[in-house]
Amino acid sequence: MALISGASTGLQLPPLSLYIHVPWCVRKCPYCDFNSHAQRGEIPQADYLQALLDDLDAELNWVQGRTLQSIFIGGGTPSLMEATFYQQLLEQIEQRIPFADGIEITLEANPGTFEQARFAGYREAGINRLSLGIQSFDDGCLQALGRIHSGAEAEQAVAQAQAIGFERLNLDLMHGLPGQTPTMALADLERAIGLGTTHLSWYQLTIEPNTEFHSRPPRLPEDEALWAIQEQGQARLSEAGFEQYEISGYCKVGQQCRHNLNYWRFGDYLGIGAGAHAKLSDPLTERGGQIGRLVRRWKARQPKAYLAGLNRAEQRVIEADELALEFMMNALRLSDGVEAQLFEQRTGLPLATIEPQLTRARSLGLLEQDPALLRPTLQGRRFLNELLELFV
Known part of the structure; x- marks a missing residue:
């Protein structure tokens, strides 16, 4: 990469x-x-x-x-x-x-x-x-x-x-x-x-x-x-x-x-077909003084509209204040979680951005203590919604 x-x-x-x-x-x-x-x-x-x-x-x-x-x-x-x-x-x-x-x-x-x-x-x-x-x-x-x-x-x-x-x-x-x-x-x-x-x-x-x-x-x-x-x-x-x-x-x-x-590790995916969605990195676009952005794209849902080429693709940028939740909603589905450095690699944000939330999640017993991992505990997997709310 x-x-x-x-x-x-x-x-x-x-x-x-x-x-x-x-x-x-x-x-x-x-x-x-x-x-x-x-x-x-x-x-x-x-x-x-x-x-x-x-x-x-x-x-x-x-x-x-x-x-x-x-x-x-x-x-x-x-x-x-x-x-x-x-x-x-x-x-x-x-x-x-x-x-x-x-x-x-x-x-x-x-x-x-x-x-x-x-x-x-x-x-x-x-x-x-x-x-x-x-x-x-x-x-x-x-x-x-x-x-x-x-x-x-x-x-x-x-x-x-x-x-x-x-x-x-x-x-x-x-x-x-x-x-x-x-x-x-x-x-x-x-x-x-x-x-x-x-x-x-x-x-x-x-x-x-x-x-x-x-x-x-x-x-x-x-x-x-x-x-x-x-x-x-x-x-x-x-x-x-x-x-x-x-x-x-x-x-x-x-x-x-x-x-x-690849979904759960916040990888990129193209989406083609009626109603298909995509999540993609646009690292060569300069925006707000920072290089790099992530976008979600989607296609017309109705087969007739799609076949006619109508509303072929729409998109929106995933804003910086949404990225932590977007990343965690995927990564914390995994029983083994992901390596902590993946957060920076896939979002472009420093891990320090979410350090208060990580500290809180670990104190509640919802996240493993290992700082090199973002891994839910058994309790965190059972109460995943409550864990994710910390990153809203």
């Missing part, structure tokens, strides 16, 4: 990733607050491919000589697109931005039979990591969540992906579901563990604004049951060799999602 000449506090160019958003899905799930749109007729794959490439071309000045460390294709339901779509897309991306050796390329996929038929083509296109949106193996829970696959199809999808050669495989599971007991939640984990996956995203269902569940809330488990699920589930995952490396990420040794790690 190149140190920016003249920067008073050592802002450095961090690693670069790419997020690609595919906005279509078969049906909007009642809990989903992501930018997803129920499919109406044929998806305009060729037009969307060209729109993505035009979008990327307009963003290339942010690359600044870096290679891509990871690519994450999310949605929506990216597995609605044909394998040839991704083959062409990835080939064109690599022509514009060099891929780092061993680049991680993740695709989110539904475990339905229709999508399983495309797994081999995705592997051939260069995708080397799948994230399967299983949510639960219990058919009753799946129905309550509005999912269109069954528990048996989910197990079949995992077996199919493994047989094709996807050694890196994430299963997305939720707990605290309508009608779910601790026994049912732990049964989901047992089935996932038994399938031999190396990474699990395991997190509690939350009711988000602008969702069907928000307007018609389902009956969820009581707090006592939720706490039992969390404690017993984490103990079982640890026993099975899964390390909790961030709030909802559990993996076998060395199987962390590298793309997500």
Whole structure:
């Protein structure tokens, strides 16, 4: 990483990733607050491919000589697109931005039979990591969540992906579901563990604004049951060799999602596609006597507007008084935290800027005492919101 000449506090160019958003899905799930749109007729794959490439071309000045460390294709339901779509897309991306050796390329996929038929083509296109949106193996829970696959199809999808050669495989599971007991939640984990996956995203269902569940809330488990699920589930995952490396990420040794790690370590990422967001360093822009700034950029959410090139990119500068909270909201998700010097490298601000907050967090037992680390204690992980409030 190149140190920016003249920067008073050592802002450095961090690693670069790419997020690609595919906005279509078969049906909007009642809990989903992501930018997803129920499919109406044929998806305009060729037009969307060209729109993505035009979008990327307009963003290339942010690359600044870096290679891509990871690519994450999310949605929506990216597995609605044909394998040839991704083959062409990835080939064109690599022509514009060099891929780092061993680049991680993740695709989110539904475990339905229709999508399983495309797994081999995705592997051939260069995708080397799948994230399967299983949510639960219990058919009753799946129905309550509005999912269109069954528990048996989910197990079949995992077996199919493994047989094709996807050694890196994430299963997305939720707990605290309508009608779910601790026994049912732990049964989901047992089935996932038994399938031999190396990474699990395991997190509690939350009711988000602008969702069907928000307007018609389902009956969820009581707090006592939720706490039992969390404690017993984490103990079982640890026993099975899964390390909790961030709030909802559990993996076998060395199987962390590298793309997500770049988020949590406040790295840079380009975002292309309808509704895609980006966080980028602009270290060559002089602003207020200080060289360097960080910006967030985003694209038009509606697929029609995006395809028409309307409102293609908006952005705002992350102001200096926001940077500490922005950095900590990411870094403190990690169980191991980050090295303290990363704060200066990624924000351009001296660590002394937040020394009073760090001192307070350590005195409250929310942050480890080691001054070389920004690492939450177990108490800090349990009360993360209270820890983050110190940096507001």
